[in-house]
Amino acid sequence: xxxxxxxxxxxxxxxxxxxxxxxxxxxxxxxxxxxxxxxxxxxxxxxxxxxxxxxxxxxxxxxxxxxxxxxxxxxxxxxxxxxxxxxxxxxxxxxxxxxxxxxxxxxxxxxxxxxxxxxxxxxxxxxxxxxxxxxxxx
Amino acid sequence: xxxxxxxxxxxxxxxxxxxxxxxxxxxxxxxxxxxxxxxxxxxxxxxxxxxxxxxxxxxxxxxxxx
Numbered sequence: 138x139x140x141x142x143x144x145x146x147x148x149x150x151x152x153x154x155x156x157x158x159x160x161x162x163x164x165x166x167x168x169x170x171x172x173x174x175x176x177x178x179x180x181x182x183x184x185x186x187x188x189x190x191x192x193x194x195x196x197x198x199x200x201x202x203x204x205x206x207x208x209x210x211x212x213x214x215x216x217x218x219x220x221x222x223x224x225x226x227x228x229x230x231x232x233x234x235x236x237x238x239x240x241x242x243x244x245x246x247x248x249x250x251x252x253x254x255x256x257x258x259x260x261x262x263x264x265x266x267x268x269x270x271x272x273x274x275x
Numbered sequence: 276x277x278x279x280x281x282x283x284x285x286x287x288x289x290x291x292x293x294x295x296x297x298x299x300x301x302x303x304x305x306x307x308x309x310x311x312x313x314x315x316x317x318x319x320x321x322x323x324x325x326x327x328x329x330x331x332x333x334x335x336x337x338x339x340x341x
Contacts, residue, residue, distance in 0.1 A: 212300035274307040
């Protein structure tokens with residue numbers, strides 16, 4: 138067996154990561170356009186905003202499909218690690234989301250809860266879970 | 276689950292990277308399977324059996340008495 142052979146699986150995964158990064162970047166740019174565009178670029182023109190929403194939606198769907206393909210390209214252990222991380226992330230977001238949502242009615246928060254804060258919880262818990270799971274198998 | 280991957284690999288003078296490439300998985304996955312930290316799926320176990328030209332039960336042992 139050729140010991141200098143490059144691992145095809147790793148190469149495929151690296152390429153998948155680059156493709157996922159590209160589409161995620163495009164989606165994030167479209168989110169930025171959606172958030173800042175109406176005020177800073179097209180003075181709340183409804184047509185421009187609707188077009189931006191459609192572009193954002195299309196890019197979001199493409200990003201989801203690329204992410205799904207990336208997960209399919211992973212091997213057994215990598216998939217298990219990421220699926221476990223998704224379960225933990227979903228659970229954390231649900232539990233903390235309900236607590237966060239009840240802060241204002243309970244009088245502990247003056248402002249309305251911002252849903253985008255939950256994305257931060259979701260991303261952070263996912264990253265931590267992936268890190269812990271990877272260490273478990275090393 | 277116990278397995279003989281490390282022994283079979285050593286008999287053929289293969290590295291973990293060689294075996295990983297032959298089974299189309301990452302080297303970390305081979306390492307985890309060899310250490311018994313991760314049990315491979317049935318398709319991956321069959322793939323290993325075909326690669327070593329041996330029955331699955333000769334490579335993987337779940338420790339259950341028949």
